[in-house]
Amino acid sequence: MPHPHLWPRLTVPVIALLLGTLVAAPTRAEDGPSVAEATDYSLTVHPGRTGPAIGDSMYGVFYEDINHAADGGLYAELVQNRSFEYDRADNAAYSPMTAWSEASVSGGTGSAGTVDDEQRLNERNRRYLRLDLDGAGDRGAGFGVTNSGYNEGLTLRRGERYDFSVWARTDRPTGTLLTVGARTADGAALAEPLRITARGDRWTKYTGTFTARTSAADGRLTVTAGGSGTVRLDMISLFPRDTYKGRANGLRKDLAEKTAALDPGFLRFPGGCIVNTGSHEAYEAPDWERKRSYQWKDTIGPVEQRPVNANFWGYNQTYGLGYYEYFQFAEDMGAMALPVVPALVTGCGQNKATDDPALLARHVQDTLDLIEFANGPADSTWGAKRAAMGHPAPFGLTHLGVGNEENLPDEYFARFTEFREAIEARYPDITVVGNSGPDDSGATFDRAWQLNRDAGVAMVDEHYYNSPQWFLENNARYDTYDRQGPKVFLGEYASLDNRFSNALAEAAFMTGLERNADVVELASYAPLLADTNDAQWRPDMIWFDNEKSWGSANYEMQKLFMNNVGDRVVPSAASSTPATTAPITGAVGLSTWATSAAYDDVQVTGADGSRLLSDDFTAGDAQWTKAAGRGTWAVQDGAYVQSDQSAEDTLVTAGDTGWQNYDMKVKATKKAGKEGFLVAFGVKDTGNTYWWNLGGWGNTRSAVEKTVDGAKQTMTEDATTIETGRAYDIHVQVRGRQVTLFLDGERWGTFTDDKPAEPFRQVVTRDDATGELVVKVVNAQAADARTRIDLGAKPASRTARLTTLQAAPDAVNTAEDRQVAPRKSTLRVDGRAFTHTFPAHSVTFLRIKE
Structure with missing residues (x-):
């Protein structure tokens, strides 16, 4: 899970999936999804051609103790603070007598x-x-x-x-x-x-x-x-x-059953940020440290002998739900267990590497012991501990991840190599999974992938949380990956809200995952669980309170895909949606994040040299629009200063949302705080903008981020940091869909935002057990998709089985109202080719006998 600063909780609703330039503006029914004139498509299946095989474990679940997912959640214990170990180290409001x-x-x-x-x-x-x-x-x-x-x-x-x-x-x-x-x-x-x-x-x-x-x-x-x-x-x-399966020290039944109903191919645990944050030292009484990384040996054996720990997400974790229980849960669901161990390089914004060779050697040995705990005979040292807990037979571990979202790729990979070499020497059949950092692109991602590729690592874990727009734009992400290189484990992904529009965008992306099943071997939406009374993160797949649990719109979408995977991709092709490309338009803005900064001499000029805005703040700040609660802005010493070092996202704006093809120049000086500058352009409103984030993420790197309906994606980045007290000349040039950025007169970077956000996506797979083609079609737009489908051969039956998810784009599931739910029906299929209309804002799975 990325650091919370990386992807702040959404406050702006996701209103639509597509930019207005992609489809005609829809009309909206009061009580249902948007409607517009039907669009014509074609879909041709090539059953005689061979596509990639899809493994039984392709889709799985990622479990992390975030959002109080363990104690008070999946772990069925009803007593809070049962051992009186709560402490201020866990949370400033805690004491040993909490609850x-x-x-x-x-x-x-x-x-x-x-x-x-x-x-x-x-x-x-x-x-x-x-x-x-x-x-x-x-x-x-x-x-x-x-x-x-x-x-x-x-x-x-x-x-x-x-x-x-x-x-x-x-x-x-x-x-x-x-x-x-x-x-x-x-x-x-x-x-x-x-x-x-x-x-x-x-x-x-x-x-x-x-x-x-x-x-x-x-x-x-x-x-x-x-x-x-x-x-x-x-x-x-x-x-x-x-409890689930009637197990002592077991799991809350409804949450476990909803997870098992996904039919997951694997269970990745125990995180996430809790894996590699905190001290890597062992428990040593009496001077034990509460904020320690998740170390598996702490979590097995009698529950009264397991220590507690301060959870990275701000509360106490008891380890009552530990490694043995995770392995047992995976086995009970028929899923492959995929544990992740710390690599001694902290992630999630901490960015520190441990240089103690003895400590590294101890963690490597702990990992070897973990494999013995999972797979060793009952008379081995660690296999005997598993047997004593009630499971004499091995669990059959095959995959193990080392590290999670490290931002220091070289330091991480040096330590990863120590783990990998030791594991492969003793357990050559174990797949050791590397990772590529916390984002889908950028310098860390590229360097991590290079290191993994050059070393011949079998599988690389990718994580990203992006806007629905990004998921619609990146269906072809894995089309160009090296078929001979490392396989991809997409260990965490989500589109940053639980609305049906988010689920649709994820579904469009998932058709690309399946089409590239020879590269993407494993994929899991994240996170799995969230307590509606106390959640640190959204979106989440399953929400719960003390009495009830319910699947989000994303859960229903994941379940539909996970229950209908198929055994092999059947090559197919579909027409696309006509799209126009309009230039980037919008006003300009200034902002900060946990930083005080001064801005001066703002100049915005058109490409033809016309002056659109000029402000040296000698006449005050009348040209700028401030929102309540967004920092403390005032003109000081001839500059526009944001002085509140605790305030986040303090955006003020100026200009016209219709501006296009312009240059923005500004002088910026960091006065104090954790980060640098945020210079915005293409501003429609606070939820739809671009900004150049200079010295972001704790002043560790810089990037241009695009926000669509409140959800962000990174357009380009590098390792630039910002010095306190130094004046910087910032220049943003916008031409059509291309943006070029200059820092102190030097070109810093450029990008072209021209990927089409295709709303009509499909993939076809073959289910060997039923002898059916599974035609999966996503229509993430306001228009029905009238589609001529050519199966390539006459089907064996005139009746196809349909499962459809359809709802308004901003529909959400709640405890009281399940707006997003599958609907089953049948369809008459007369011959090899037929026409079917896929409803607006829908996903449809057709099962057709070959």
């Missing part, structure tokens, strides 16, 4: 607090709850704590069983009675209470089960102790008995 409060029954009194001392449960589970009991109150009195669960509370369902467990010790010779109750937030009982007697002053695990007698989404779990003395409690846990 806990004191509770008293029948007048019981005492004190409750967390302790980290020599009486702890174990070295990796350091804090516990100490209850000092006064013995006060009526008969049956008790004092203890209540847990509020995640978000609104614990969700309990009538008639379902729940397994409680706790580790406890007591200094009372006769033992201490623990009473466990489940109630709603207003005190209504949800189940008969459990009564457990803790005996002895040594840590012992106690368990019990209750059945919910009513349903509630605001449940609270209370544990109280009676009598006097001191009771120590840790790992207070409540699990639904009905």
